[in-house]
Amino acid sequence: MPxxxxxxDMDSFYASVEELRNPGLKGRAIVTCMFSGRSKDSGxxxxxxxxxxxxxxRSGMPIKIAxxxxxxxxxxxxxxxxxxxxxxxxxxxxxxxxxxxxxxEGVRGRLQSMFEQVSVDEAYLDxxxxxxxxxxxAREIAESIKRKIREKENLTCSIGIGPNKLVAKMASRAQKPxxxxxxxxxxxxxxxxxxxxxxLFGVGPQTAKVFEKLGIKTSKDLADYxxxxxxxxxxxxxxxxxQDTARGIDNDPVEEREAQQISRMATLKKDxxxxxxxxxNIRELARxxxxxxxxxxxxYRTVSVITIDTHLQMQTRSRTTIxxxxxxxxxxIAKELLEDFLEQNPGRMLRRxxxxxxxxxxxxxKKQRTLGDFPKEIECDKSHLPSKNx
DNA sequence: GCGGAGATGGACC
DNA sequence: CTAACGGGTCCATCTCCGC
Numbered sequence: 371m372p373x374x375x376x377x378x379d380m381d382s383f384y385a386s387v388e389e390l391r392n393p394g395l396k397g398r399a400i401v402t403c404m405f406s407g408r409s410k411d412s413g414x415x416x417x418x419x420x421x422x423x424x425x426x427x428r429s430g431m432p433i434k435i436a437x438x439x440x441x442x443x444x445x446x447x448x449x450x451x452x453x454x455x456x457x458x459x460x461x462x463x464x465x466x467x468x469x470x471x472x473x474x475e476g477v478r479g480r481l482q483s484m485f486e487q488v489s490v491d492e493a494y495l496d497x498x499x500x501x502x503x504x505x506x507x508a509r510e511i512a513e514s515i516k517r518k519i520r521e522k523e524n525l526t527c528s529i530g531i532g533p534n535k536l537v538a539k540m541a542s543r544a545q546k547p548x549x550x551x552x553x554x555x556x557x558x559x560x561x562x563x564x565x566x567x568x569x570l571f572g573v574g575p576q577t578a579k580v581f582e583k584l585g586i587k588t589s590k591d592l593a594d595y596x597x598x599x600x601x602x603x604x605x606x607x608x609x610x611x612x613q614d615t616a617r618g619i620d621n622d623p624v625e626e627r628e629a630q631q632i633s634r635m636a637t638l639k640k641d642x643x644x645x646x647x648x649x650x651n652i653r654e655l656a657r658x659x660x661x662x663x664x665x666x667x668x669x670y671r672t673v674s675v676i677t678i679d680t681h682l683q684m685q686t687r688s689r690t691t692i693x694x695x696x697x698x699x700x701x702x703i704a705k706e707l708l709e710d711f712l713e714q715n716p717g718r719m720l721r722r723x724x725x726x727x728x729x730x731x732x733x734x735x736k737k738q739r740t741l742g743d744f745p746k747e748i749e750c751d752k753s754h755l756p757s758k759n760x
Numbered sequence: 761g762c763g764g765a766g767a768t769g770g771a772c773c
Numbered sequence: 774c775t776a777a778c779g780g781g782t783c784c785a786t787c788t789c790c791g792c
Binding site: 383416417429430488489490491492571572573574575576577608672674684685686687688689690 | 764765766767768769770771772773
């Protein structure tokens with residue numbers, strides 16, 4: 371059964387939302403920033419609109435560099451307000467969710483959207499059924515989505531359409547902003563051949579460096595490369611995945627995924643190796659995580675402490691307990707993990723610290739299970755229904 | 761050999 | 774003149790250990 375998948379990607383989302391929020395900014399170059407607070411312009415760029423990109427400003431860039439590029443050009447630098455962006459995002463996701471196919475989960479399961487939000491500004495939609503296998507009607511669905519987002523939120527997005535998530539993703543990237551790119555099965559090979567291997571989804575700076583050594587430049591080079599050799603260099607799993615990627619092959623289903631972990635990080639006001647200092651920060655982060663856990667009704671088994679030192683080297687320490695757990699317990703463990711770390715790394719100054727919880731479950735103690743965990747017979751009382759055998 | 765636990769690295773937004 | 778640098782998530786892999 372061939373699929374038709376849409377990848378919807380909001381255009382420079384944070385910056386665009388800020389532009390709407392403050393009419394005085396209309397038409398200007400806008401950069402949203404995560405200020406770390408340790409010095410005036412310490413931190414990184416989280417988003418830059420297209421006017422700002424024309425100046426060479428990119429997300430992930432240190433704010434100081436962005437400001438140098440922006441010198442005298444009237445660029446607006448704003449602090450990121452992620453809570454607000456999440457609100458706007460959830461309205462957009464509500465629009466998108468309704469455009470995806472529906473499917474029944476399990477035997478008598480509830481209706482579920484074939485929809486997958488991948489980040490605050492991106493989502494995949496499976497529209498195979500709605501479009502009845504017609505690329506033209508998939509294109510109409512995409513156009514209608516773009517129209518709705520523009521009408522309701524006054525924002526633009528770029529949409530890629532393809533036979534799987536990978537192709538849809540690469541397609542949405544191909545034309546931005548406000549783009550719509552359709553790559554049907556018969557066009558996948560030609561479309562991928564034009565893409566440099568380093569630009570493929572899942573290929574970052576490290577992998578690109580190895581490609582260079584191997585003489586792999588284009589996706590075609592990678593697609594035609596000896597699989598055994600790739601697997602020898604990258605490991606069997608990654609080698610295989612890389613070659614599939616270069617060929618536009620991907621069978622990953624569109625489905626909503628449960629969070630596997632929740633973490634919070636913060637930059638210290640000053641580099642430090644003082645447990646008291648650091649623990650103070652971790653305490654705040656743990657409180658925040660605790661709130662989110664409570665609101666989601668989740669329990670966890672594993673706590674990790676993450677440290678990033680002055681050379682930006684990251685290390686982690688984690689511990690798994692029988693069952694979670696209160697905030698205070700969480701903090702006790704974090705404290706021990708941190709103390710272990712500091713003992714084992716005397717003199718190492720930390721720049722940032724974080725805490726992470728994972729290994730989630732919904733059940734409280736041993737017994738209480740969710741409905742889905744119960745065997746069928748006791749799922750519900752059917753005695754009021756007419757008997758099958760009657 | 762297999763699983764979980766723990767640590768690390770790479771990638772993406 | 775150079776270096777400058779957030780926060781969050783997912784996944785794979787390696788090692789170690791008990792079974």
